[in-house]
Amino acid sequence: MSSPGIRTASFALVLTCALLLSGCSKRESDDYRQPYQGGDAATGKKLVTQYQCGACHKIPNVAGAGGLAGPDLEKFGRLSYIAGGIPNDPPRLVAWLLDPPALKPGTIMPAMGMTEQEARHMAAYLYTLR
């Protein structure tokens, strides 16, 4: 066994791993770490209050939002998955808000009949919850 060979191999392995790991932090799902530009968070917060999402969800700084039927949204912007299985990125979140049962048939959350623009505003607000 030549030790230089092993050294070179392990060096290559470490380098490959390092490159792979660095690649991990550069995926497009990283986009949601930036403020979401597709809607206006302040309008979104108004809509969340107006639609009374608080009937099911706990939402910080929304008056009366203390529902327990759905998940707490306190750190929603940090979640990797929506509804425990749908990758959390803006297009999917907007689709989810528009029609939850279409993405997850067993969910309690009904389609509320909001417009796509309203859903975008709400998504913008939800991504501020970190």
Next chain:
Amino acid sequence: MNGTLQSVLHPAGLDAAVISQFAWVLFGAGTLIFAAVMALLVLGLRDNATPLRPGLWIAGAGVAFPVLVLSVLLVWSTWRSARLVPQSPNAALSISVTARMWWWEVRYRDPGSGREIVTANEIHVPVGQAVYVGLNASDVIHSLWVPALSGKPDMIPGRVTGLTLRAERPGVYRGQCAEFCGAKHARMALHVVALAPDAFRDWLQRQAEPARKPQGALLERSRAAFLEQRCQSCHTIRGVAETARRGPDLTHVGSRIRIGAGLLRTHQGTLAGWNADPLAVKPGVFMPAAAGSDGESLRALAAYLEHLR
């Protein structure tokens, strides 16, 4: 004006207008008298203040002045009070409201058939017409207060009190219970909806009809969900199940502005959330959670209730 404003400062009924005028006149007169007294105090505290004859001031400012002012206010307020809507159960339209922990049951008499129409948490009245509201309570003392329209009569178990309402402008006026009645007193609100007389007639006609028949497979299934959950053991839906009186009548629940006694706007989302866990949004409420059921039947139930317009 904001449709659901609850404010004594924006009267929309005759009684509320008279009451707010009293308040402003008394507030204004009180302010003037207070300012005058403070001015006299400042004058009296100066170093070179001239001594006065106390007898004259006591007789003048202490006796004659209050007697004069209070007499004028008494005469004026008595004269104004005569303008209040006369309280009489002989109004053309009478509605009865029963307060319960923590919601309002509202009953109308259908002019066509003479049958009772039962609804909840919303009083619809025709604009410009005196409406007699018979008030009762089923458990503890409550009080009905719609600030933009009138004063607040108590509702006492076993005793019928009354209130004659007259809304002068169409609109939606929020009101609430004004007598502490237990844990959810603060979340016992209601809305008075004042409609043009013919709109009111149409509304009453629609309310008199039994519940809408479900159209399509989804709603058929959802009506089944209502029965599976045994909702009918507390709630009546005319044409579906008509025995229970414990909770609000749901025959036309989808047509109401809010559910949970003025708490949540009526739409599928809030209906689903309310059914899944009413205690989370209104702790202490007597309705149990339907949390054991699967998402699909809860959604179906919410869709069915929303379509009951």
